[in-house]
Amino acid sequence: MILDAAPPIFAADLRFDPARSTHRLGSRIGPDGGHYILGDGRIMHRIWLRCDPAGVALAALIPCDSMTETRLQAVSDLQRWLRGTASESAVSRPTSYQSQRLDLLLSILDLRGERNATSHEVARRLIYPRLDVGRGAAWKSSPERRRTQRLIREAEALAAGGYRALLAGRAGRQK
Template structure:
């Protein structure tokens, strides 16, 4: 195949971090858009690279990352972001993490979460008007979603699995 990367770190982009141990060299390479972590094992310069990928639950994500690394090593400009969330999803994840941080100490009610994080500029009711409000129901859904994320749902995000987009 034409223009495939060969093991020649002297002609690769500069490593952000590097560590060698025995016949292995671990590199973190990247630019301001992407990072690639590579482990090189006892390969003489000039030889073609063989990629070793674990065949596990993250195989699809690993193959996408490998394709991106291959393009990057050949000098291709990066296209659309493969793994990152959209701007809306990033804001939502920020909100969910903020909810977890606020509730970490305990004793924080859904009303406090709504007032401080979800509806900071809105005057939300108290008592019976709060209990029957759509703001309360939305806040409770966000709290449940944040707790599910902390209980292991983040793994789905990291694996890049398709699912309901929020």
């Protein structure tokens, strides 16, 4: 989320200095401001602070795009967390199964990207590591090949922009 000095006409009361936070997990200062990751093991906040926070009330800048609702929820979560009243976020989190599937899809993209692996190699190394997936005609007519090809297409769609729907909480059909 993007934070900057609040205009004086607003009664903003969000004040904190992430550089002094005991929950700072990472930071980088650049010409455009400070970039911080704050968290406590349960929740993590990524903040772009565009001003010096010392003695300044802060306001959130929310781009009006397809992720506006998610950004608003993130600001609300940060404000509750800073006040010590954090509750479980309404932003959807993937289930254990969904996390494993996303991990598999990312592994497929990595393997295909680093060595342009064939679908047979993807199946043998990632999807069916303990199964002899066959060769030639046996592989071409196998259900394992069809499933592998579906997973490759899904991974490529995710990389081509489908991840935005996940981030916005619109994952569509749950797999």
